[in-house]
Amino acid sequence: MASRTTIGAGVLLVASLLAVTGMHVERAPAADLTPVAPAVHEEEVPTPAAEILGLAKQMDFAEVRKQLPQVQPTDGQLADLLKPGQRQTAIALGKALFWDRQLGSDGQACASCHFHAGTDTRTRGQLNGGAGNGSQPGSLDPTRSGGLGGPAYALKVGDFPFHVVKDPARTDSEVLFDTNDVVGSQGTACLNPGHSRATTGRNAPTVINAVFQFRSFWDGRANNHFNGVNPFGQRELADPNASPESNPDGTVRPRHQLMRVFTERIGKTGSPAVTLRAVSLDLPSAALASQALGPPVNSAEMSCQSWPELGRKMISRIPRPLYTQRVDRNDGVLGVFRHPTDGLRVTYRELIQRAFRDHWWRDPRDPKTLKASEFAMIENNFSMFFGIAVMLYEATLISDQSPFDKHIDALKNKPGGKPLDGLAAFGFSVFMDRGKCVDCHRGPELTVSGLESFKADREHREQVELMRMHEMQQGDTAMYDSGFYNLGVRPTAEDLGIGLNDPFGHPLSFTKQYLPHLKTGQGTVDLFTVDPCGFAIQPCESIERPDLVRAAVNGSFKTPSLRNVELTGPYMHTGGLSTLRQVVEFYDRGGDFLNAEQAPEITPLWLNEVDKNALVAFLKSLTDERVRCEQAPFDHPSLTIPDGYSRNSDGTYRELTRQLPAVGKTGRSKSACLKSFEEQLQLSVGKGGKS
Numbered sequence: 271m272a273s274r275t276t277i278g279a280g281v282l283l284v285a286s287l288l289a290v291t292g293m294h295v296e297r298a299p300a301a302d303l304t305p306v307a308p309a310v311h312e313e314e315v316p317t318p319a320a321e322i323l324g325l326a327k328q329m330d331f332a333e334v335r336k337q338l339p340q341v342q343p344t345d346g347q348l349a350d351l352l353k354p355g356q357r358q359t360a361i362a363l364g365k366a367l368f369w370d371r372q373l374g375s376d377g378q379a380c381a382s383c384h385f386h387a388g389t390d391t392r393t394r395g396q397l398n399g400g401a402g403n404g405s406q407p408g409s410l411d412p413t414r415s416g417g418l419g420g421p422a423y424a425l426k427v428g429d430f431p432f433h434v435v436k437d438p439a440r441t442d443s444e445v446l447f448d449t450n451d452v453v454g455s456q457g458t459a460c461l462n463p464g465h466s467r468a469t470t471g472r473n474a475p476t477v478i479n480a481v482f483q484f485r486s487f488w489d490g491r492a493n494n495h496f497n498g499v500n501p502f503g504q505r506e507l508a509d510p511n512a513s514p515e516s517n518p519d520g521t522v523r524p525r526h527q528l529m530r531v532f533t534e535r536i537g538k539t540g541s542p543a544v545t546l547r548a549v550s551l552d553l554p555s556a557a558l559a560s561q562a563l564g565p566p567v568n569s570a571e572m573s574c575q576s577w578p579e580l581g582r583k584m585i586s587r588i589p590r591p592l593y594t595q596r597v598d599r600n601d602g603v604l605g606v607f608r609h610p611t612d613g614l615r616v617t618y619r620e621l622i623q624r625a626f627r628d629h630w631w632r633d634p635r636d637p638k639t640l641k642a643s644e645f646a647m648i649e650n651n652f653s654m655f656f657g658i659a660v661m662l663y664e665a666t667l668i669s670d671q672s673p674f675d676k677h678i679d680a681l682k683n684k685p686g687g688k689p690l691d692g693l694a695a696f697g698f699s700v701f702m703d704r705g706k707c708v709d710c711h712r713g714p715e716l717t718v719s720g721l722e723s724f725k726a727d728r729e730h731r732e733q734v735e736l737m738r739m740h741e742m743q744q745g746d747t748a749m750y751d752s753g754f755y756n757l758g759v760r761p762t763a764e765d766l767g768i769g770l771n772d773p774f775g776h777p778l779s780f781t782k783q784y785l786p787h788l789k790t791g792q793g794t795v796d797l798f799t800v801d802p803c804g805f806a807i808q809p810c811e812s813i814e815r816p817d818l819v820r821a822a823v824n825g826s827f828k829t830p831s832l833r834n835v836e837l838t839g840p841y842m843h844t845g846g847l848s849t850l851r852q853v854v855e856f857y858d859r860g861g862d863f864l865n866a867e868q869a870p871e872i873t874p875l876w877l878n879e880v881d882k883n884a885l886v887a888f889l890k891s892l893t894d895e896r897v898r899c900e901q902a903p904f905d906h907p908s909l910t911i912p913d914g915y916s917r918n919s920d921g922t923y924r925e926l927t928r929q930l931p932a933v934g935k936t937g938r939s940k941s942a943c944l945k946s947f948e949e950q951l952q953l954s955v956g957k958g959g960k961s
Contacts, residue, residue: 322702323681325712330678331670334482334714334721341482341724342665343496343556351553351658353627358603360625364663365603366591366614367656369907373584374572375460376467380565380660382911383455385930387837387897388476388667390455391947393954394424394914394926398454398469400764400844411449419451421466421915421923425848427951432846433862438855439874441758441864450764453845456912460574466915466923468570471765473845476838478897478904479831481665482715484723486561488827488843489767490754491778493796496556496661498654499526499577501564504552505776508795526577528654529647531629544634546647551654555724558664559657566656578645581652585619595907600934602902603663622648622655630654666903669833669894670714674698677891690891693880697888700881705857707885709871710755716832716892719753733798734781736805739822739870747807748822748867749781753829755869758861759842762825767843769824769867779823788816822867834897836890839947849948850886858882898944901937908932 352360371379383390390396397419399410410419415428432451437443454470461468472488486492486501493503500506506525527548535542553559565571566580573580592613597604609615622631633647640646648655673690677698680687690698701707713721723733735752754768762769768779776795777783783794803810813819827843841847847856856862860874877885897904909930915923937943945953 322708325708326698326702327678327682328712329674329714329716330682331675331714334670335668341555341721342558342661343553347553347555348658351627351630351654352625356625357662359621360659361662361666362603362607363618363621363625363655364659364661365906366607366621367584367618368660368663369595369909370584370592371595371909372588372593373566373580375458375574377910377912378458378572379909380562380572381906381909383457383470383474383565383571384477385906385909385911386944387834388478388480389838390474391837391839391950392456392911392913392928393947393950395421395456395467395912396425396453396469396845396914397423398452398471400450400452400471411451413449413451414447422917424914424954425453425951426954427848430840430846430848430951431852431856432844435859435862439859439876441859441861441874443859449846450760451846453840455571456914457571458569458573461569466925467912470571472843473840475828475830476834477664478667478669479715479720479833480561481558481661481668482717482720482724482831483557483828484719484753485828486557487564489770489778490751490828491770491772492557492561492564494554494557494560495797496551496553496559496657498528498551498553498651498657499563500653501560502772502774503560503796505772505774505795507550508774508776526650526653528630529650531632531634531647533629546634556657556661559661562657562660562664563653577653577656578650580656581649582645585617585622585649585652588618590614591616591618591621592907595909596932597907598905598932598934600905600936601907601932602905602935603666604907605934619648625659626655668903669897671896672833672894673891674888690888693884693887694891695888696880697884697886697891700877700885701888704881705875705877705885706871707857710829711832717753717829719829720831723753734784734800736807736819737822737870738807739866746820747818748820749785750822750826750867750869751780754779754823754826755829755872756822756825756865756867757827757842757856757872758863758865758868759827759844759846759856760825761863762865762867764825765843766824767827769821769826779821779826781821781823785816785819785821788813824867825865826867832889833892834894836893836946837898837944848951850889851882854882854885895943896937899937899940900933900944902935905933905935905937906930 367373368380371377371382373379397410412418413429414434415426417423417426417429432449433445434447435441435443435445452471453473455474457468457470459465459467475488480486484494492501493505495503497503497506528551529546530549532545532547533542534545566573567575567577590609590613594612596612597608597614599605599608601608604614607614607616630651631648637646673688673694676686676688677690680689689695710718712718715721733752734749736747736749739746739748751768756762769782770778772778780796780798783796784800786792787794802812836850839848841853847853857872858875858877861868861872900906910927911930913926913928915925917923
């Protein structure tokens with residue numbers, strides 16, 4: 271993450287980016303603050319306006335579409351899994367499974383937490399206690415507006431932000447309010463039947479454009495290599511002594527292995543012999559498939575069952591896919607499979623058998639001979655079918671038709687280009703220059719955790735990076751995982767993010783694997799490349815004293831895409847910011863909690879009111895109207911989602927639900943298009959809620 275702090279290039283940049291609009295913007299005077307000049311580090315050099323204009327032109331999504339085959343498994347890599355010509359069937363299977371509330375416990379679907387522009391904007395029953403309150407881990411704090419939280423509590427405008435200082439421009443200003451609570455998502459109650467649902471400990475990120483992520487989840491634990499049974503790639507096999515997974519009750523769960531049929535001829539004239547063997551799968555560029563296997567078997571998020579048990583249920587024990595859920599006759603993917611009343615007219619067994627090669631599901635064993643504890647082959651391999659199908663479905667959810675995309679077309683003199691106007695155009699110049707946003711949000715997907723990482727992997731470049739820390743951080747040299755940063759959202763110890771280990775005891779972080787490798791020569795559990803010539807500081811210099819380089823990864827989280835960010839609040843991994851203005855103010859003051867791992871680029875920006883308003887206007891220009899109005903490929907079946915609880919007079923709770931309508935490929939009517947989280951909070955005020 272080479273710093274792009276600019277000093278003298280700002281005027282040239284504004285002229286370059288606004289020339290295409292012919293617009294003149296009067297800048298308001300800077301806020302009446304006395305800025306403290308940050309220390310200039312050797313990597314902080316002025317960036318010429320021409321270079322930044324070049325970065326802007328690299329945000330062309332048409333170029334990304336050309337690279338789609340490089341960010342997901344190729345047809346050749348899928349040849350042993352999918353039948354020829356059946357990719358669309360697999361996509362239909364993935365879409366049905368993603369939206370089917372029969373998959374999880376308590377009617378929980380994958381889409382239950384990813385139904386609104388790929389994310390979750392519910393306001394009631396969403397709070398998670400995070401690190402807890404004092405000696406009570408997981409307990410909720412009183413909210414800023416004076417509420418007590420809990421399953422019946424509906425968040426209000428006045429509850430945000432979750433960290434409030436007297437002077438919003440200064441991190442060191444007096445703290446007026448703070449809570450470590452998190453806006454998560456409602457999951458299941460399968461561990462505590464009869465009680466309220468659990469909530470997740472992090473805010474749900476969007477699945478739109480997720481195909482471009484090299485590693486998935488906030489902490490990157492969804493591996494780029496898909497093993498067909500869990501999110502962790504080849505990590506489970508890296509150490510034969512690694513601890514196996516556990517059941518929700520703490521008992522050891524036998525390792526889940528895929529099964530495959532092999533047909534071999536015995537001798538030159540012998541008859542074919544059919545055998546069933548346990549196999550390992552290693553499918554690269556498949557973080558989406560790895561991610562898909564996490565939530566469905568997580569007892570807080572979706573269910574208390576194993577993958578073979580889910581396979582048995584979905585293949586043999588439900589009436590039909592999407593039963594009781596309506597599918598629009600014009601659904602862009604599922605319309606051809608639509609049942610006249612509800613759900614689909616084909617079974618999951620039929621879809622799997624159509625899409626996947628026979629040697630993954632045609633069981634040579636007599637079903638009558640299987641013990642009650644044994645699973646049919648198609649049930650055992652359901653995790654692999656699920657991961658591949660959901661990956662292929664989510665890979666269709668590409669958003670690239672926003673006003674910003676028209677602006678990039680104009681910059682590149684493409685037919686149909688239309689420059690941004692008003693504050694949004696000026697906001698783009700702030701984004702690219704004084705706001706330093708482009709340091710971490712560059713490229714067409716507006717994140718360095720996507721194509722940048724794929725390119726590094728493909729071109730054998732660095733996937734870790736060196737940075738010079740600030741003097742208050744001891745001024746030393748540290749290493750971090752490219753695309754993952756500690757922003758100072760919360761104290762590091764509350765959530766280590768990519769600094770955590772996987773269930774087998776291996777570091778999630780590439781950095782935490784690479785530095786010990788330099789010191790001792792030991793191997794790494796992940797396959798990745800580090801080329802010191804790509805480092806922003808000390809390029810091509812070997813690290814002769816790795817003991818003097820520390821890992822600055824604790825409390826670091828993946829940089830999300832900014833596309834459709836208007837619709838994906840609340841923001842940050844904690845969900846503690848409700849508006850884009852609050853996000854801009856967070857970065858303007860240099861974060862909320864200074865710490866030893868915080869990215870050195872997170873320093874006060876000293877933006878004025880015009881800058882801040884312009885940035886918000888620009889961020890709203892990243893909204894694709896197809897996403898806002900759920901036009902194909904963002905259409906979907908109907909879905910009933912839990913929506914918190916109401917408290918009865920006797921102290922018991924009654925669960926509330928919300929019905930999402932089925933939407934066809936033409937989308938919603940304009941009046942029914944999606945609202946932002948900020949707008950939803952404002953609407954609740956209008957209906958009698960308190961701000």
